[in-house]
Amino acid sequence: MNLKQLSEYLNLSQTTVSRALNGYPEVNEDTRTRVLKAAHELNYRPNTRAKGLATGRALAIGHVIPVSNQHEMVNPVFGDFIAGAGESYAKAGYDMMLSLVADQDEARAYQDIRARGTVDGIIVHGPVINDVRIALLSGIGLPFVVHGRSTDVNLAYSWIDVNNRGAFERGTQFLIELGHRRIALLNGLEHMDFAFRRRKGYETALQNNALSIDPDLMRSEEMTEIYGYRATKAMLGYEDPPTAIVCSSIITAIGARRAIHEAGLTLARDVSIITFDDALSYLENGDDVPIFTALRSSVRYAGREAAEMLLSLISVPMNAPKTRLLEAELIIGRSTGPAPT
Amino acid sequence: MNLKQLSEYLNLSQTTVSRALNGYPEVNEDTRTRVLKAAHELNYRPNTRAKGLATGRALAIGHVIPVSNQHEMVNPVFGDFIAGAGESYAKAGYDMMLSLVADQDEARAYQDIRARGTVDGIIVHGPVINDVRIALLSGIGLPFVVHGRSTDVNLAYSWIDVNNRGAFERGTQFLIELGHRRIALLNGLEHMDFAFRRRKGYETALQNNALSIDPDLMRSEEMTEIYGYRATKAMLGYEDPPTAIVCSSIITAIGARRAIHEAGLTLARDVSIITFDDALSYLENGDDVPIFTALRSSVRYAGREAAEMLLSLISVPMNAPKTRLLEAELIIGRSTGPAPT
DNA sequence: CACTGCATCCAAAGCGCTTTGGAGTGATTC
DNA sequence: GAATCACTCCAAAGCGCTTTGGATGCAGTG
Incomplete structure (x- = not known):
């Protein structure tokens, strides 16, 4: 028909x-x-391709996920972000298009997307420091919203991000006020912008309290469970081990907890953990009393908002870039306690 | 251009x-x-829409994710499955299209997809027992591959699945051979086909060994961490608590482990856990020695294979349905031991 | 009554590509 | 020398939709 x-x-x-x-x-x-x-x-439905050809609009949004060769994993928060964005698209009648792009030929990939005209705009995932994609996309003239920001990029662009620096400063400060002096950081990969900012926040808190920054207490890796376990296990073996750990992901925190248990130590009493919590639907951080003391910000909500931001950008093409900074809330759970004496 | x-x-x-x-x-x-x-x-790229209009092919595959209203969560394995499928699509020059569909109006959604012509075929996620979508899609005449199967559906259709029943029978048998008699099952939602089969496998093993099936030891919920925790905590409070637990997800197993620790018990010595492990990239089950004894099957691999199956189905339209049953391997980790005496 | 203006409708062009049905050329065949 | 053939190329139609630029009819106006 x-x-x-x-x-x-x-x-x-x-x-x-x-x-x-x-x-x-x-x-x-x-x-x-x-x-x-x-x-x-x-049961008539207009053919999307024909409609798109005629109108010049695709009624679809692209999500481009960089897949690096070294660690070709899909970020666990991705599913929830997509779920959030999907809600917004469904309401607006847009489709969602996924592309996995090897990060060495990103430039080509975006040109491709633009030229092939399959989408009206894209969401940029996983921005790194000084991310070249932003200049690239600005030049191409395809509306886009970045999930996160990119330090050292001086162009104006649209983004939605969590206040990572503020959150980690606050979390670290919280531990310091509990009397902790040896505080470790299990961060994500620090060429990623979010991780870079988190370290800055962590360092700021230490400096504000005249505490030294010890490279031995700082790790930066893909945020897996096993990473949390290994790093914590190693650090607990130090002569002067940390009494508290700041984690970039609840999954890493779970690994850290495992190492703490395995060492015969008790969470909160011997070692405190505070973690960033993306409020993943399948990794709920406890219920009434959270398992982990955490800096929480729903990535699903971020997805929903990012999508709406992009849709409005598309509907009013000459709009100025929109930005949105979400604050993470500090929720007190059962993984933190005063520093052991 | x-x-x-x-x-x-x-x-x-x-x-x-x-x-x-x-x-x-x-x-x-x-x-x-x-x-x-x-x-x-x-830098010429043919316009996808125009090409699609002219050829009648969309060069895109749809992934339809059912989102029920009660538990609107994205399955954590989804990200890895997509990553696998994405690899295959990228090679073949296909795009990947995601749709989140509320499960009450699925029928319309699939009609829509068909009529609007945005995709050449679809991957069906999360099949339930007697899934109506299969008949629906067969009728519509859109090539599709199901990730999983659907018990009680008598049509021939293409699918790729893990031998869930066999895996759980084997896992349960393994525990029985270690001397366990009180074995709990923390399953996924049992209207889902995979969970239904897993229970069958579990029950078969019990029956084969003349062990009784105790409903108090069987739970069926969305496979979150907190579910694993609560269920385990509750069961450990029984007069006659289980000495072993079979989990449907590594995330649930992590919750179970938390409850075991909290009860002052030791994993493997006091309570054994065996879990299904989808080999998620961010939840690697240990390294040389796995954390959990597990039934492992890579969902990422399944995604890659499902995609290729569908692509070949599309390229040779009158092909008979293809099916593929993957076996999960039993890997011995540090979460199981002989039953306590 | 001729004219204007509004409300409805339509024919046809155009979006960027593929594909059908030739057309033109030179080489080969008898 | 005419007929045949293989090799290259092209004009134009068509995919299913939107949109421009009218056409038509009818009420209202002076």
């Missing part, structure tokens, strides 16, 4: 049927209802 | 340029190389 068939069935021109369906004024209300009724009954 | 401009630049017809680019024989090799060179230099 296509437009032509539908219009023949209705004894109307394609023009009129098209206008009736798309809500244009130059069509009699009676005919419009007649058209809508027939379209519904005959 | 479109075909017309490119052909004018080359002083050739669009026909010839198109043929040169698409590898048709009726074009001189010299002109072909000339065309390819120019296309490369001028």
